[in-house]
Amino acid sequence: MKRRIWTCWFQGWDDAPEVVRRCVTSWKVLNPDWDIRCLDSVSVKKYLDLGDYIDLDRQVITAASLSDIIRILLLYEYGGVWVDATALCRMPLDRWLPDAAKSGFFAFAAPGPDRLLSSWFLAAAPGNKLVAKWAARTVRYWRDRREADNYFWFHHEFRSLCEADTKAAEEWRVVDKIGADGPHSAQSAGLYTPIQQAFDKIDWSAPVFKLTHRLDSERDHDHSVLQYLLKPYASARTPVGPTTVRNGIHNPMRFASLKVSTENLGDHIQIIASRRLLSRLDIVPELEIDRDDEIASVPQLAATSDRIGIVLNGWFKTNPSEWPPHPRLWPIFVGFHIRLFQAPTLTSPAALEYYRQYGPVGSRDKHTDALLRGYGIDSFVSQCLSIALPRRIIDSKHQTEVFIVSRDERLFQRLRSRLQSAQSILQYSGSSDFRANMERAAELLDLYQSRARLIVTSLLHCALPSIAMGIPTIVFYPLSHEELHDSDRERFSSLADLLPIYRIDDLDTVDWAPVAPDVGELKLILLDRFYELASRWRLSPRRALGPIAPASALPSP
16 A cells, blocks of 8 residues: 555635634644645646546536545545545554455445445555546546446446446455444534534544534534644644745746657657656646757747747757757756767766756766766656556456557567567657647557557557556667667666566466556656746746536535
8 A cells, every 4th residue: 555645625625614723633643654645726736637638618517526536536546545535544554444345445434325435535656547447437437428327326337337347346355344423423423512522422442533614604613623633733823725836947938849750659659658747736838849850950949039838858869069059948858868878968078067057957867877977967867758648447348359469560479479469550750840740649549558468569668658547558679780779778768677687588488367567656756847847937826726616516415
């Protein structure tokens, strides 16, 4: 179980009710070594691309339903514990949760005759099979629906899952059952009741109490159950919301994205990943700058004095006269790779000074990180930006195909006798048309996501997005000349930490039924560092998630 707690108050934590602030403080006080992430309607976009699943402009989705969607997707992608903002911690998680969640999932059971579980506290390992199936049903529920048909739709989807899927039912059966009555006992006793009268009616063994923010201040008093429960956290008023850095160096008026003239669709996949992260900051680049032939000259800047924000990711290798970049670019380096035998200019004195000015540098791999550190450059391993692509929603009916993805047909020819049903996909388009290649790269990602059961590849920028999406992946070193193998090992140096990389002559050692490695932790590290670096741009306040429908739009329970 990941030692991470997720919670959310859409309206923003600075204006949250006192009961909400003290409940969140209880989790901080009793679980000081846990990573607690308090989200709101802005910061939730940092972790999820909700537009992939719902359309809030078209659909009528209340805060309650939206939080159900968010919690199941967060747990599926990253794992950890979800707690509603009005759940009060009574016992450190380390004291009871490891035993309760030893199956990889936990929820308090039987809150009502029509519900198998409560959803206000959920714990799961990332990619947990039961959560994966629940997430898939949640996404399908909203796919062609304008509004919810039942207040407890989320719980009913779980019940229907267990009724229709014997494996899911068994996965729920083996979960330790702790009833929801204990956590609800404080409310059942009456939150405004004097504590002396209610004390014996409350289950004090419950590790969590579920409270409510719908309170009547005129009925509350100093000796109530509510005040008794909240009193220990009255003085610990630490900030609970996400921290937004406002003291950046410059405020670019405009933003740019890279473009490339290559036929390698892996380059375009990296650009797609970069643009998806920028979109979470509500940034749509208005300029495109060629990675190899314009990054220093930037002809688009001839008629303006603006500073231009840009993400520099990937491999800058073919034009030594175009490095370091233009002085009016304001870059952040994430997923940056250096291959010295092809681009020695990348460690010239001018280049090193540029990294010092705009660092730290997020290196795509351990090789680049060690190289830069050797020059005294502040560097960290960020992985490639494509590792941040979302874990795909499981669809066993359609995700049935095996793809062998490479530059040419050689890998397919070597493996076709082992994987007779496999299809060959070439990730080199044979064209330098940037627009057409961007479309083709997007189509490839959609193909992998929607149809792949297994991907076998010799390409880094097929393997990384495949792993990010949770697709079982087998990787071979490229079928290249022996003198290039050292360079391949440098490029694959961080990938090799995630899964084995095989040589084509070692087919008997290959695991042909691999399990996709969990990269949720790497995604969070990348996202945290990416937005930390982006804060130097001093962005305008981001748009809140919405519109969120009023509570009255959800049918009454």
